[in-house]
Structure formats: C-alpha cells, structure tokens
Amino acid sequence: xxxxxxxxxxxxxxxxxxxxxPDLTQDAVYRAIATELQVLHGDYGTACARKYPNLxxxxxxxxxxxxxxxxxxxxCKQIQSCLPFVKKIGEVDVFLHTLHLAGTIRxxxxxxxxxHKSQLPLLMSECxxxxxxxxxxxxxxxxxxDSGRTLGLLERSTTSQ
Amino acid sequence: MYxxxxxxxxxxxxxxxxxxxxxxxxxAHIDIVAFKxxxxxxxxxxxxxxxxxxxxxxxxxxxxxxxxxxxIPNINLSKIWSALSLYSNMNGLSCxxxxxxxxPHLMALSGNSRLMSLEVVEH
Numbered sequence: 001x002x003x004x005x006x007x008x009x010x011x012x013x014x015x016x017x018x019x020x021x022p023d024l025t026q027d028a029v030y031r032a033i034a035t036e037l038q039v040l041h042g043d044y045g046t047a048c049a050r051k052y053p054n055l056x057x058x059x060x061x062x063x064x065x066x067x068x069x070x071x072x073x074x075x076c077k078q079i080q081s082c083l084p085f086v087k088k089i090g091e092v093d094v095f096l097h098t099l100h101l102a103g104t105i106r107x108x109x110x111x112x113x114x115x116h117k118s119q120l121p122l123l124m125s126e127c128x129x130x131x132x133x134x135x136x137x138x139x140x141x142x143x144x145x146d147s148g149r150t151l152g153l154l155e156r157s158t159t160s161q
Numbered sequence: 162m163y164x165x166x167x168x169x170x171x172x173x174x175x176x177x178x179x180x181x182x183x184x185x186x187x188x189a190h191i192d193i194v195a196f197k198x199x200x201x202x203x204x205x206x207x208x209x210x211x212x213x214x215x216x217x218x219x220x221x222x223x224x225x226x227x228x229x230x231x232x233i234p235n236i237n238l239s240k241i242w243s244a245l246s247l248y249s250n251m252n253g254l255s256c257x258x259x260x261x262x263x264x265p266h267l268m269a270l271s272g273n274s275r276l277m278s279l280e281v282v283e284h
Contacts, residue, residue, distance in 0.1 A: 042209030081211070 004053045005073035008108040010100040010115075011083060013065040015092065024089070026057040029067055032089045033057075036082045045082075048075050055079060058105065064116065067096070068108055076101075117143050171235045171265065176220075178262040178270050179245060181227040184255050193222040196229055203248035203258070204241060212240055220267075228261070230270055238263075 013024075034055065037045045049055035049071065059068035071079045083096045099115065102108045120140050127133040181196065183189055191199070197219050205213040218232040233241050245258040262270055 038209070040209045040211050042205065042207050042212070044208050045211075 006053050006103065007071055007073050007076040007079075008058065008102050008105060009069045009071070009076075009080065009083070009098060010102070010108055010111060011067045011069065011096040011098050013067060013089070014095050014097050015065070024060065024062050024065075026060045028090050029060060029069075030055070030057045032086050032094075033069065033079070033082065036085050037078070040082045040085060041078050045075075045078050048072075048078070059108075059112075061112075064119070066099075066112060066115070068105075068112075073103075168265070173235060174232050175235050175238045175263060175265050176267045176270055177231045177233060177238075177242075177260065179229055179231060180259045180261055181229075182257045182259055187254055189251075189254060189256075190224075191227060192224060193219060193229075196222055196227070199248075199251055200231070200241075200245065202251075204244045207244035207247060208240055212237065212244065217241065230267075232267075235265070 013029075034046065034049065037049055037055070041048075051072070053070065053072045055069065055071045055075075057067060058070045059066070061067075069079065069083075080098065080101075083098055086094065086096050088094060100108065100111045102111065120136065120143060123136050124133065124140075127136055181191065181199070197217070200217060200219075201213050204215075204217070215237050216232075216234055220230045220232055222229040231241075242260065242263075245260065248258055249255060262273060264270055
C-alpha cells in the first residue's frame with residue numbers, strides 16, 4: 001500500500017482596509033477556489049479536484065485570516081496557479097497570499113504557530129494605548145512560555161521506550 | 162537511394178487534420194472564424210482558460226467538407242486531442258470532431274494513401 005500524497009497550502013486572506021469578517025466559513029472559501037478552478041482549468045481540473053484526496057479547506061482562522069487548503073500532490077500546480085485569481089469570497093473583495101506549502105498537516109501547523117508568533121511583535125507597533133500594549137506584552141510572554149507546550153503537542157513524543 | 166531518417170525527440174509543433182461532422186440532415190454553414198471559435202470553445206470547456214490561451218492555428222480550412230489543418234504545440238497535443246474528441250454539442254446541434262491525421266511534419270499531411278483510388282484503364 002502506498003499512502004495518498006497530499007499537499008497543504010497555507011494562505012493569508014487579504015481584505016485590504018476592511019476589518020475581519022465574522023461570517024467567513026470554510027465552505028465559502030472552498031467555493032471561491034473551486035469556481036476559479038472551473039474557469040482556469042475547466043471540467044478536467046474540477047473533476048481532478050473531486051477525486052480523493054480532493055480539494056478541501058482544512059483550517060480557517062477567522063481572527064488572523066489564515067487558511068489551509070489541501071489538495072493532491074499531482075494537482076498542486078493547478079491549485080496554486082488559481083489561488084492568485086481568487087478575487088471574491090461571497091460578496092467580499094479578497095486576495096489570497098500564499099505563505100507556505102507543505103506535505104503534512106503537522107509541518108503546516110508548525111509553520112502556523114511560528115507565523116503567529118512572528119506576527120505578535122508587529123501588533124505591538126499598532127497599539128494605541130497602554131492597555132492594548134500591556135495585553136500584547138502578556139500575549140508575547142505567554143507565547144514564549146507556551147511555545148514548548150504548543151510545539152510539544154505537535155512534536156512526536158521523544159520518550160524512550 | 163533509400164535513406165532511413167529517424168527523428169529523435171519531438172518537434173515544437175504538431176499538425177493535425179480534423180473534420181467536423183454533424184448529424185445527417187443538418188445544414189450548418191461554418192466559416193473559418195466560426196471553426197476556430199468552436200475549437201477554442203471545446204478547449205475552454207474541457208481545460209479552461211489555461212489551454213484556450215495556447216497557440217492553436219488553423220492553417221487551411223475547406224468550407225465544403227469542414228476539414229481543417231491545425232498547428233498546435235507538441236506539449237498541448239494530447240490535451241487538445243481529448244478536448245476535441247469529447248466535444249459533442251454546438252449550440253444545441255450534435256456534432257463530432259474526427260481526427261483524420263496527425264504528424265509533426267506538415268508535408269506528411271499533403272498525401273494520404275488511404276484516400277488513393279486506383280483507376281482501371283481498359284484497353
């Protein structure tokens with residue numbers, strides 16, 4: 001038996017100057033990508049995306065606008081090529097900024113943790129008042145203290161047997 | 162003198178002789194522009210914009226028999242071939258593309274031994 005070869009693409013949804021939308025669902029993101037796939041790669045592309053391992057949106061973080069898309073390895077180029085052409089999700093203007101491409105969910109999650117951590121200091125510069133600043137500082141120290149534990153969940157257990 | 166020519170590797174372009182067939186009793190007048198439009202439509206429905214933006218040239222078109230010689234890049238040959246084979250409906254009219262001949266050399270399409278007819282001359 002050979003396992004199914006997957007690819008996971010981590011993207012950031014850029015809304016421009018709009019605030020984060022609360023009604024963003026995985027289904028809406030999937031539909032936006034599938035529509036674009038139909039236009040760019042036709043019936044063949046759509047049919048390939050429906051065969052297992054099919055095109056799915058595995059993870060969506062509405063607060064940081066991160067999206068993880070799964071597709072088969074053979075179709076990865078096709079999916080990647082249609083990601084920049086996605087212009088609307090539902091009624092909202094958007095574009096997808098590809099951040100990372102990986103072969104397993106585990107390495108994708110590792111990247112997402114690392115990415116979120118790297119974004120925290122940038123939040124600091126956007127703080128307007130001391131209350132916000134303190135909150136971000138706490139989050140920063142939490143993330144440093146928590147990093148071992150968070151990654152520990154993702155890392156394989158190294159206990160000797 | 163006989164000389165064997167072996168071409169290694171593929172050439173850039175492939176030439177394809179196709180005929181567009183309709184059901185019996187249908188009178189469709191298709192000029193060269195409409196013919197190219199049908200081919201692009203077939204390519205676009207099957208493989209999307211990614212294929213229909215590639216080079217597809219109609220070199221010769223014969224209106225009476227709806228036969229044409231196309232020039233296509235070799236890398237897209239199988240895609241265009243399958244797109245044409247699976248095309249079956251033009252504005253509600255049933256139709257089909259018949260691929261008659263394919264060759265990397267245009268010269269090869271000039272003669273076809275399958276269409277040769279022997280004339281019997283009686284003395």
